[in-house]
Structures are given as structure tokens and as C-alpha cells.
Amino acid sequence: MNLNRTRAIAKKEFKHLMRxxxxxxxxxxxxxxxxxxxxxxxxxxxxxxxxxxxxxxxxKISREFINGLTQSTYFDLxxxxxxxxxxxxxxxxxxxxxxVVIPVDLSQKxxxxxxxxxxxxxxxxDGNTANIIQFYVTAATYSFSSKLSSEVLARSGMRSxxxxxxxxxxxxxxxxxxxxxxxxxxIAMILIVTAAVSVSLSLVREKERxxxxxxxxxxxxxxxxxxxxxxxxxxxxxLNATMILVVGYLLFDVVVKGSILLLFFCxxxxxxxxxxxxxxxxxxxxxxxxxxxxxxxxxxxxxFILSGFVFPIESMPVTVQILTNITPAKFFIRIxxxxxxxxxGVYAFWDQLVYLILFASALLTAAILIYNRKEKNN
Amino acid sequence: MNNIIEITSLRKNxxxxxxxxxxxxxxxxxxxxxxxxxxGAGKTTMIRILCGLIIQxxxxxxxxxxxxxxxxKEIQKxxxxxxxxxxxxxxxxxxxxxxxxxxxxxxxxxxxxxxxLLDFSRLKPFRNRIAEKLSGGMKQKLxxxxxxxxEPKILFLDEPTTGVDPVSRRDFWKILSKLLKDxxxxxxxxxxxxxxxxxxRVALMNAGEIIALDTPQKIKEKxxxxxxxxxxxxxxxAYQAIKRNTMLEVQMFGDRINVVVENYKLELPSIKKAxxxxxVQITDERIISPSLENVFMHLIKDAE
Numbered sequence: 001m002n003l004n005r006t007r008a009i010a011k012k013e014f015k016h017l018m019r020x021x022x023x024x025x026x027x028x029x030x031x032x033x034x035x036x037x038x039x040x041x042x043x044x045x046x047x048x049x050x051x052x053x054x055x056x057x058x059x060k061i062s063r064e065f066i067n068g069l070t071q072s073t074y075f076d077l078x079x080x081x082x083x084x085x086x087x088x089x090x091x092x093x094x095x096x097x098x099x100v101v102i103p104v105d106l107s108q109k110x111x112x113x114x115x116x117x118x119x120x121x122x123x124x125x126d127g128n129t130a131n132i133i134q135f136y137v138t139a140a141t142y143s144f145s146s147k148l149s150s151e152v153l154a155r156s157g158m159r160s161x162x163x164x165x166x167x168x169x170x171x172x173x174x175x176x177x178x179x180x181x182x183x184x185x186x187i188a189m190i191l192i193v194t195a196a197v198s199v200s201l202s203l204v205r206e207k208e209r210x211x212x213x214x215x216x217x218x219x220x221x222x223x224x225x226x227x228x229x230x231x232x233x234x235x236x237x238x239l240n241a242t243m244i245l246v247v248g249y250l251l252f253d254v255v256v257k258g259s260i261l262l263l264f265f266c267x268x269x270x271x272x273x274x275x276x277x278x279x280x281x282x283x284x285x286x287x288x289x290x291x292x293x294x295x296x297x298x299x300x301x302x303x304f305i306l307s308g309f310v311f312p313i314e315s316m317p318v319t320v321q322i323l324t325n326i327t328p329a330k331f332f333i334r335i336x337x338x339x340x341x342x343x344x345g346v347y348a349f350w351d352q353l354v355y356l357i358l359f360a361s362a363l364l365t366a367a368i369l370i371y372n373r374k375e376k377n378n
Numbered sequence: 379m380n381n382i383i384e385i386t387s388l389r390k391n392x393x394x395x396x397x398x399x400x401x402x403x404x405x406x407x408x409x410x411x412x413x414x415x416x417x418g419a420g421k422t423t424m425i426r427i428l429c430g431l432i433i434q435x436x437x438x439x440x441x442x443x444x445x446x447x448x449x450x451k452e453i454q455k456x457x458x459x460x461x462x463x464x465x466x467x468x469x470x471x472x473x474x475x476x477x478x479x480x481x482x483x484x485x486x487x488x489x490x491x492x493x494x495l496l497d498f499s500r501l502k503p504f505r506n507r508i509a510e511k512l513s514g515g516m517k518q519k520l521x522x523x524x525x526x527x528x529e530p531k532i533l534f535l536d537e538p539t540t541g542v543d544p545v546s547r548r549d550f551w552k553i554l555s556k557l558l559k560d561x562x563x564x565x566x567x568x569x570x571x572x573x574x575x576x577x578x579r580v581a582l583m584n585a586g587e588i589i590a591l592d593t594p595q596k597i598k599e600k601x602x603x604x605x606x607x608x609x610x611x612x613x614x615x616a617y618q619a620i621k622r623n624t625m626l627e628v629q630m631f632g633d634r635i636n637v638v639v640e641n642y643k644l645e646l647p648s649i650k651k652a653x654x655x656x657x658v659q660i661t662d663e664r665i666i667s668p669s670l671e672n673v674f675m676h677l678i679k680d681a682e
Contacts, residue, residue, distance in 0.1 A: 002484060004481065004484055004486070005481065005482050005484060007481075008478060008481030008482050009482065011478075011481075012467070012470070012474075012478045015469070015470060015474065016467070016469060016470075019469045019470075020469065209463075209465065209467075209468075210461055210463040210464075210465045211465040211466070211467060212465075213431060213459070213461045213465055214459070214461070214465045214479065214524070214525070215482060216430075216431055217429050217430070217431065217454060217457065217458075217459040217525075218454060218479070218482045218483050218528075219450075219451050219454040219455055219483065219484065220482050375432070375433070376433070
């Protein structure tokens with residue numbers, strides 16, 4: 001390794017980056033833009049569920065029940081209907097996500113100490129949301145029901161008594177905000193795409209322009225060339241990571257609970273893995289266009305779908321779980337969530353760091369093998 | 379050490395194609411060696427092997443008395459290579475391009491050398507200009523300067539003047555003759571025979587093989603034939619008529635044809651007869667001494 005030659009390559013690469021103002025702007029601002037868009041758009045919190053009520057009885061109890069439902073921010077009362085035939089219509093036209101049907105004999109059953117049934121008709125097209133709505137209405141019905149029973153018991157001089165109750169406590173993300181869970185994934189996805197794309201493009205550009213010939217004729221070593229070329233891009237990616245964290249804090253209140261230093265160290269390891277993708281892509285492709293499409297397709301979708309960013313890996317079929325190892329984002333997201341949300345030390349995720357290093361070495365080895373084979377046939 | 383480059387039984391195949399087929403030659407120190415031949419003859423492959431960019435199937439290349447495959451590092455320090463496509467960074471300035479190539483060759487104290495090179499390539503007034511804003515000829519001169527910054531002993535040029543305007547070509551040749559005076563060995567490939575005439579020695583390459591190698595003068599003398607040049611129209615009909623009616627070799631050049639003969643006195647009447655029978659207008663006819671072009675076309679025809 002000769003540091004002077006490495007520095008020469010890095011210096012030149014840096015100049016390229018600074019001169020192409022448009023590309024630089026895209027590289028610097030698109031991550032922040034993506035974060036804004038994703039942060040607001042990808043949100044699994046369900047609030048303001050639109051409900052329509054068909055109150056067949058219109059009694060004191062039924063009105064009390066409806067008031068109870070609509071007091072929370074979870075439900076928005078859109079209106080009432082007075083006939084069965086409207087149920088389909090309000091669900092079809094998406095005026096409501098849930099229709100509450102209160103039976104005509106609610107009070108009568110209550111006073112005769114029989115069980116009355118409230119019917120909920122939920123729009124099941126979006127299964128995820130439907131599940132959450134079901135969870136909310138169950139909880140709402142259960143609490144109203146226990147309130148009623150305690151009133152009845154009180155009237156006959158008895159104290160209400162629940163044999164078991166539960167009190168969940170959510171650690172690390174107490175108010176269960178999904179942005180807090182998503183931002184680490186976003187950081188990983190944005191970094192992997194920008195790092196892999198920029199490294200592969202900068203290497204392939206030399207091939208496309210033929211300048212690689214001049215570099216090869218000099219006494220420069222491949223390691224010097226690769227380190228010199230990737231260094232400025234890695235620094236840029238670190239800058240991106242910092243900006244994402246700052247914007248994540250400003251827009252979404254995501255605070256890094258753990259050590260910033262550890263976070264940057266792990267990010268650096270992850271970027272080496274991303275860079276190895278870029279290097280492999282540059283070996284395979286001869287034009288910038290090809291490199292761009294291979295690099296984006298290798299990084300974008302896997303880091304979105306297979307990384308655990310949005311969909312939990314544990315609930316995937318086993319074959320898909322094996323497939324998830326094609327993206328280093330999977331390992332990095334675990335590390336990020338550990339540092340940002342849980343403030344745990346390296347003991348909790350050292351294995352993920354090992355995977356990242358293994359991933360990078362595997363890809364670099366593949367790149368070297370393919371490169372040597374191509375050289376032979378040249 | 380007189381032979382600065384020594385090539386023995388060099389071979390390189392691309393699948394079925396024999397790009398370089400058993401080539402042996404040597405280049406003397408300080409000479410300008412020309413590699414001439416049609417497209418696809420294997421010239422670029424040869425140069426790329428010599429520069430260490432591709433590896434031969436078999437054969438030995440010795441540069442500066444060292445084996446190409448064993449002393450790569452030492453050899454790279456002493457060679458410069460100008461590829462067919464000028465490899466410059468369009469977004470860097472003239473100075474920055476030179477600086478980069480100096481630095482990757484690990485040359486630290488390049489400022490004086492840079493000024494010298496800029497001076498004699500007359501690029502000095504443009505030193506802060508971005509390379510892509512230079513004219514074609516200036517770009518090519520800059521590319522040459524970039525391969526010279528580390529003071530190589532041997533310069534490899536692959537068709538350096540293809541696609542360059544005549545004025546820049548003359549400039550370029552002036553620089554080359556200065557380099558020769560400084561004792562640099564130049565190994566160049568060219569499709570232009572007027573350029574080949576200016577080389578100390580020339581090798582004609584065809585289909586991967588060297589079919590002639592000597593000084594331009596000796597190559598021409600060796601042909602030992604006479605050439606009848608006939609300016610006429612239509613040329614194509616004249617070409618076909620002579621080929622049909624005589625057994626002679628005919629070469630076509632734009633508005634004229636050259637006929638290769640042993641003795642013009644014997645052959646001229648039958649040639650003229652063939653032309654008049656086919657209603658070809660003859661504007662001029664004369665006997666010329668063979669040019670390199672005649673010789674090469676003759677040799678390539680023989681090789682086929």
C-alpha cells in the first residue's frame with residue numbers, strides 16, 4: 001500500500017464529486033427527502049377510524065356506549081344510519097371503515113341479566129388495519145362492559161371484582177410510534193442504495209471513459225485504487241447518515257439513546273459491506289447505465305422487503321428467511337435498533353457485526369474471482 | 379543492452395481468433411518503431427500485451443532486459459501508454475489531469491517537468507481550462523503529456539493520430555521527434571502509411587502475424603516490382619477489366635489504379651487494350667516507384 005497513490009485517487013474522486021453539482025445535490029439531499037416522505041407516509045399507526053353507527057335501540061345505555069367509543073382519538077363518528085340496507089353502502093363507498101350495530105333489545109337484555117351482542121362490521125380489505133380496528137373495538141366493548149357490570153354490582157351493594165387484569169408496558173418505544181421503529185430501517189436503506197450506487201458508478205465511469213487503462217498502466221495496486229475510490233463516497237455516506245439522524249430528531253423526535261461513537265463505528269462497517277456490493281457490480285457491468293440498474297435492484301428492494309425494515313423476518317417462510325441474508329441491511333437494522341432505541345452495548349449485537357464483515361469478504365472475494373476470470377479472457 | 383524490447387513467439391487468442399500469432403521482434407533503444415496493418419490485424423492487442431494490460435497465452439516479452447510477467451512494477455515505472463481513446467478526466471483541468479497522473483506514478487516533484495511539457499506542447503495558456511473544453515488536438519496533446527510526466531523510457535502509442543486534424547497531427551509529430559532526440563524509444567501503431575514512412579523501422583502486421591519488418595526504404599526496395607499508375611474513370615470498371623483480362627495485381631486508390639508489374643514495357647499494351655475495350659477514359663499514366671502502401675497491399679494479398 002502506498003498512501004500517496006491512494007490519496008491521489010481519493011483527491012481526484014473528491015474533485016469529481018464536488019464538480020458535478022447536480023449529482024452532489026442528489027446525493028446529499030435525496031436521503032433527507034426520502035426520510036421525510038417515508039417518515040410521514042410509511043406509518044402503521046391507526047387513528048381516526050371512521051365509524052358509522054346503526055343504533056336500533058336508541059336508549060340511554062346505547063347512547064352512553066357510543067359516547068364512550070367516540071371520546072378517544074381512535075374513532076371518528078361519521079354519522080348514523082337507520083336501516084340495514086345502508087350498511088353495505090357506507091362500507092362500499094368507504095365512508096366508514098367500521099359499522100357498529102346496536103341490537104334493539106340491548107337494554108332489555110341488560111336488565112334481565114342476559115348477554116347482549118354488539119355487532120361490528122369491519123372493512124377487511126386492508127387486513128392489517130382491520131386487525132387493529134378489531135383490537136380497538138374489542139377493548140372498547142370490554143371496558144364498557146366491565147363498567148356496566150360494576151355499576152350493577154354496586155347497586156346491590158357489592159364491589160366489582162375482576163380476577164385478573166393486565167397492564168402492558170411497552171419498552172424502548174413506549175407510545176408505540178411506528179416512525180421510531182422505521183427510521184433505523186430507513187437509514188440502512190438510504191445508505192445502502194447511495195453507497196452501492198455511487199461506488200459502482202465511480203468505478204464503471206473509469207471503464208467507460210477508458211481512463212482505467214491509464215491507471216492500470218501505472219504501478220498502482222488494486223487495493224490502492226479501490227480504497228482511494230471508495231473513501232470519498234464512504235465519507236459522503238457518513239455525512240448522509242448524520243443528516244438523517246438530525247432530520248429524524250427534528251421531524252420525528254427520534255433520539256439516539258446509545259453511544260454515537262459506537263453508532264458511527266457500526267455504520268462504517270456497514271458501509272464497507274455496501275461498498276463491496278458496489279465493487280462487485282462494477283466488475284460485472286461495463287456501462288454506467290447497467291451498473292446503476294444492477295446496483296439499485298440489488299439494494300433497493302431487498303433492503304426494503306427482506307431486511308426486517310417493514311416486515312418482520314421471523315414471520316417469513318424459512319426459504320425467504322434464508323434469502324434475507326442477501327442484504328447487509330438486515331444485520332445493520334438490528335444493530336441500529338439496538339443502539340438507537342435500546343441503548344445496548346456491542347455485546348448485544350456483535351454477531352451482526354461479524355455477519356457484516358463476512359458479507360463484505362464474501363462479495364469482495366467474488367469480485368476478485370470474476371475480475372481475474374475476465375482478465376484472463378481479455 | 380541494445381534491444382529495449384524483445385518479443386519471442388508471442389501468442390494471444392480470442393476464442394478461435396488468433397489475434398497475435400507467433401510474433402517475434404525486437405526494438406532498438408532510441409528508435410521509433412511503427413506497427414502498421416489493417417483494422418483487426420492485432421496491433422492493439424500487441425501494444426496492450428506490451429503494456430501489461432493483458433496477458434499473453436504464450437511467448438516471452440522482455441522490456442528493458444526484464445521479463446514482462448516477472449518485473450511488472452519496475453517496467454510500469456518506465457513506460458508510458460497512450461490508448462486509442464484519449465483517457466482524460468473531462469471535469470478536471472489540464473493541470474489537475476497532469477497532477478493526477480504524476481501522483482499515481484508516485485512522482486512527487488513534478489512541477490518543473492509539468493511546466494516543461496506544457497511549454498513544448500504549447501498547452502501552457504490553457505492550463506486552467508477543463509479538459510473537456512479543449513479541442514480534439516489539444517486533448518490528444520494533453521493525453522501525451524500525461525503519459526510523459528513520469529519520464530518513461532519507452533512510450534507506447536496506439537493509433538495516436540486517428541481522428542485528429544492535420545495541423546494537430548503535425549504538432550504531435552514535432553513533439554515525438556523531440557522525444558526521440560531526448561532518447562525515448564517510441565513504439566507506435568498506425569493505420570497511416572505516411573506516418574509509417576517516418577518510423578526508423580516498420581513491421582507490417584496482418585491477421586496476427588508480422589509479414590514484413592525493416593526500414594521503410596528497405597521494405598520498398600525488396601518488392602522489386604514496377605508500378606503503373608493510371609488515372610482514369612470509372613475506376614471500378616477499370617479495376618475489374620484489368621483483373622479479368624490480365625493476371626496482374628491491381629490496387630485501387632480513389633481516382634486512380636496501380637498495377638503491379640515485372641516489366642511495364644511488356645504489360646502496358648494489354649492493360650490499355652483492356653481499358654479501351656471497356657470504354658474507360660484514361661487521363662494520365664505513369665511509372666512510379668512503389669510506395670509503402672503498394673508494398674503492403676501487395677504483401678497482404680500474398681499472405682491471403
